[in-house]
Amino acid sequence: MEDIVKAILDPGRTLPIATDLSRIPSVDLKHCNISVIVTELKSLRLELAEVKYMKEEVAVLRHQKVKSEQDFAKMQEAELMYVKQLMADNRDSVVV
Numbered sequence: 001m002e003d004i005v006k007a008i009l010d011p012g013r014t015l016p017i018a019t020d021l022s023r024i025p026s027v028d029l030k031h032c033n034i035s036v037i038v039t040e041l042k043s044l045r046l047e048l049a050e051v052k053y054m055k056e057e058v059a060v061l062r063h064q065k066v067k068s069e070q071d072f073a074k075m076q077e078a079e080l081m082y083v084k085q086l087m088a089d090n091r092d093s094v095v096v
Protein backbone atom coordinates (compact mmCIF):
# COMPACT_ATOMS: atom_id res chain seq x y z
CA MET A 1 0.00 0.00 0.00
CA GLU A 2 2.87 2.40 0.82
CA ASP A 3 4.36 1.88 -2.65
CA ILE A 4 1.06 2.90 -4.25
CA VAL A 5 0.85 6.02 -2.10
CA LYS A 6 4.47 6.95 -2.89
CA ALA A 7 3.87 6.44 -6.61
CA ILE A 8 0.70 8.55 -6.58
CA LEU A 9 2.18 11.39 -4.50
CA ASP A 10 5.43 11.63 -6.51
CA PRO A 11 4.95 14.80 -8.63
CA GLY A 12 7.65 13.73 -11.07
CA ARG A 13 5.84 10.57 -12.01
CA THR A 14 3.11 10.32 -14.62
CA LEU A 15 0.34 7.93 -13.75
CA PRO A 16 -1.48 5.78 -16.30
CA ILE A 17 -5.09 6.70 -16.91
CA ALA A 18 -7.62 4.49 -18.66
CA THR A 19 -8.72 5.88 -22.02
CA ASP A 20 -11.16 3.12 -22.94
CA LEU A 21 -13.60 3.01 -20.03
CA SER A 22 -15.55 0.11 -21.54
CA ARG A 23 -12.67 -2.19 -20.63
CA ILE A 24 -12.88 -1.24 -16.97
CA PRO A 25 -15.10 -3.52 -14.89
CA SER A 26 -18.09 -2.02 -13.15
CA VAL A 27 -17.72 -0.77 -9.61
CA ASP A 28 -18.53 -3.21 -6.86
CA LEU A 29 -16.83 -4.46 -3.73
CA LYS A 30 -14.08 -6.23 -5.70
CA HIS A 31 -13.56 -3.72 -8.51
CA CYS A 32 -13.24 0.02 -8.42
CA ASN A 33 -12.78 2.59 -11.18
CA ILE A 34 -10.02 4.76 -9.77
CA SER A 35 -9.60 7.09 -12.73
CA VAL A 36 -11.62 9.79 -10.94
CA ILE A 37 -9.53 9.31 -7.81
CA VAL A 38 -6.29 9.54 -9.81
CA THR A 39 -7.52 12.69 -11.57
CA GLU A 40 -8.41 14.24 -8.23
CA LEU A 41 -5.02 13.28 -6.81
CA LYS A 42 -3.28 14.94 -9.74
CA SER A 43 -5.33 18.06 -9.14
CA LEU A 44 -4.45 18.01 -5.45
CA ARG A 45 -0.74 17.60 -6.28
CA LEU A 46 -0.92 20.69 -8.48
CA GLU A 47 -2.68 22.63 -5.73
CA LEU A 48 -0.05 21.49 -3.24
CA ALA A 49 2.72 22.73 -5.54
CA GLU A 50 0.93 26.09 -5.86
CA VAL A 51 0.59 26.37 -2.08
CA LYS A 52 4.29 25.58 -1.67
CA TYR A 53 5.16 28.30 -4.19
CA MET A 54 2.88 30.78 -2.41
CA LYS A 55 4.49 29.95 0.96
CA GLU A 56 7.91 30.67 -0.52
CA GLU A 57 6.60 33.92 -2.01
CA VAL A 58 5.12 34.98 1.35
CA ALA A 59 8.46 34.24 3.05
CA VAL A 60 10.26 36.47 0.52
CA LEU A 61 7.71 39.25 1.03
CA ARG A 62 8.06 39.02 4.82
CA HIS A 63 11.84 39.26 4.47
CA GLN A 64 11.48 42.31 2.22
CA LYS A 65 9.09 43.91 4.72
CA VAL A 66 11.50 43.42 7.62
CA LYS A 67 14.37 44.83 5.55
CA SER A 68 12.35 47.87 4.48
CA GLU A 69 11.30 48.50 8.11
CA GLN A 70 14.94 48.34 9.16
CA ASP A 71 15.95 50.71 6.35
CA PHE A 72 13.15 53.10 7.33
CA ALA A 73 14.28 53.06 10.97
CA LYS A 74 17.85 53.85 9.88
CA MET A 75 16.61 56.73 7.72
CA GLN A 76 14.57 58.13 10.62
CA GLU A 77 17.57 57.89 12.92
CA ALA A 78 19.80 59.65 10.38
CA GLU A 79 17.16 62.36 9.87
CA LEU A 80 16.89 62.90 13.64
CA MET A 81 20.67 63.20 13.95
CA TYR A 82 20.70 65.70 11.06
CA VAL A 83 17.97 67.83 12.69
CA LYS A 84 19.81 67.77 16.03
CA GLN A 85 23.01 68.85 14.27
CA LEU A 86 21.18 71.70 12.51
CA MET A 87 19.68 72.84 15.80
CA ALA A 88 23.08 72.73 17.49
CA ASP A 89 24.67 74.66 14.60
CA ASN A 90 21.84 77.18 14.73
CA ARG A 91 22.28 77.65 18.49
CA ASP A 92 26.02 78.13 18.07
CA SER A 93 25.55 80.74 15.34
CA VAL A 94 23.01 82.69 17.42
CA VAL A 95 25.24 82.76 20.50
CA VAL A 96 28.25 84.09 18.58
